[in-house]
Amino acid sequence: MQLSAHHPFRSAKAKEEYLALYDRQAEQWPVTSESRMAETSYGRTFVRISGAMDAPPLVLLPGASVNSLMWMPHIEAFSACYRTYAVDNIYDIGRSVHRRPLTTSRHYVSWLDELFTALGLGNQVCLMGASFGGWQAGHYAVRFPNRLAKMVLVAPAGIVLPMRLEFFGRGMVAMLHRNLFRSLMFWMFEDFIRKGEASRRLAEEFVDDTLLALRSFKPRLAVAPTVLSDQELHGLQVPTLYIVGEHEKIYSPQKAIQRLNTIAPQIKTVMIPQAGHDLLRLQTGLINRMVVEFLQQPIHAGDSP
Secondary structure, eight states, rough: OOTTTTBBBBBBBHHHHHHHHHHHHTTTTSSSSEEEEETTTTEEEEEEEEEEETTOEEEEOOOOTOOOGGGGTHHHHHHSEEEEEOOOOTSSSSEEEEOOOOOOOHHHHHHHHHHHHHHHHHEEEEEEEHHHHHHHHHHHHHHHHGGEEEEESSSSSBBTTTHHHHHHHHHHHHOHHHHHHHHHHHTHHHHTTTOOOOOOOOOOHHHHHHHHHHHHBBOOEEEEEEEEHHHHHHHHHSEEEEEEEESSSSSSSHHHHHHHHHHOOSSEEEETTOOOOHHHHHHHHHHHHHHHHHHHHHOOTTTOO
C-alpha cells in the first residue's frame, strides 16, 4: 500500500491542524508518561505508557471516534497500580497509522495480539475496553484467553446484544450537519449534559473536536460490532467485569445483564445508576475504584473462570 506523507489524513494541512489539537490536549495528561510507536503488520500503533515499569500491564482500548486521551480522567488511578498502555486505535482517529484496512473482528484481534507482542507484554495482561474498544476486547478474549489475566468491559458495543436500529439511524443522519451530530451526542450523553452548564460546555467542545477529527482523516468503512454467541460467552475463560449504565442508549442494559446472568454467570455484571453511555465521565471515581478493586482481587484455585 503506497502511503502519502500525510496518511491517514486527507491533506498535510488537515494533519497539522488535528495533531496540533491532539498535542494541546495531551499536555493535560495528569501523570508522567512516555509514548511509543509499535510496529504491527497492520501499521504503526501509538501507545501512551504510564505507571511503574515493574507493575502488571493494563491495556486501555478507546471507543470509536476517540483516542487514548479519553482515559485522562482515569489514568492517575489506574497507573498507581498498573503499567498502563493507552492505545490509539490502529483504524481510527489519533496518532496511529494504519497500513491496510481492518474490516472484520479477526483483523482487530490479530492487530491487538501483534501489539501485545510488540510491546513485550507477555501472557498476564489486564485488558479494559470502552464501547467499540470493549467489542474488540471481548472478541480478543474469546480467541486468545491465555494471554489475559482479567478483562473489564465498559458499555461494550455489540458483544452481548446487537445495537438498536435507532442508534444506527441517528448515526447515519448525524454525519449530515453539525447540529445533527450534536443531537446524537447529547442523546447518548443525556445524563452528563443534565449535570449543568459546565458539562454542557465540555460536551460542546467534544462535538467540535470530534467533527474536526472526522473532517481531518480519510473516510474509513466502519466495522459493525458483532454479538458473541451463547457458547462463546458461556465458555469465556477470562475473569471479566461488565459495567453498563442503566440509561444506556445503544442497547437495553437490563436485557444485556439478563443474558449474561443466564448464559455466562461467571461474568461479574454491574449496572451504574443515573448514567448511560457517558458513565465513564459521569461516574469516574466510582468506576475507577470498582475497576481497581476487581483487577486486584486475587484469583483462587477452583474459582469460576
